[in-house]
Amino acid sequence: MANNDYIGKLKDPRWQKKRLEILNRDKWACTRCKNTEETLVVHHMVYFDNLQPWEYPDDLLLTFCESCHELELLNMRTVEKDLINEIKSKFLAYGMHELKGGFINLKLQGKKDFIAEVYSWALATPKIQRYLINEYRKYYKRKQTKFKKILLKTHNKRKQ
Numbered sequence: 001m002a003n004n005d006y007i008g009k010l011k012d013p014r015w016q017k018k019r020l021e022i023l024n025r026d027k028w029a030c031t032r033c034k035n036t037e038e039t040l041v042v043h044h045m046v047y048f049d050n051l052q053p054w055e056y057p058d059d060l061l062l063t064f065c066e067s068c069h070e071l072e073l074l075n076m077r078t079v080e081k082d083l084i085n086e087i088k089s090k091f092l093a094y095g096m097h098e099l100k101g102g103f104i105n106l107k108l109q110g111k112k113d114f115i116a117e118v119y120s121w122a123l124a125t126p127k128i129q130r131y132l133i134n135e136y137r138k139y140y141k142r143k144q145t146k147f148k149k150i151l152l153k154t155h156n157k158r159k160q
Helices: 003-009 012-027 066-090 093-104 112-124 126-159
Strands: 040-044 059-066
Touching: 012 040, 012 059, 040 066, 059 066, 066 093, 112 126
Parallel strands: none
Antiparallel strands: 040 059
């Protein structure tokens, strides 16, 4: 989206209303440093081509002071590139597709940064990886058994 076009959309009354709702939700304080004195901005955690700034779900919008917002934008550029390269170095397209599906279905149970730390720890711990792999194998076996029973049942009905 062209920068001037985006700036114009931020002047739209629908965005101004949404922005005030988010600022009120966050008690007019930066969600990172709790600053209430510096100018506050509402940050979009992600951008989607098909959404207008005011159409985003509230959980994808955060209040930041200008300093934390600049820091977030700077860090995100570096982290995004590094993360994509790391994933590409370990997975082919199918594996990346499976990871995407996991993230789409992910229901976070707690604070996002804390959950990210837990996942990072789990991914870096061989014992946890082995445990998860074994649990998945059990799940997959149950799923296969259930699927085979359904196929057998369908096959027997067709014979009748």
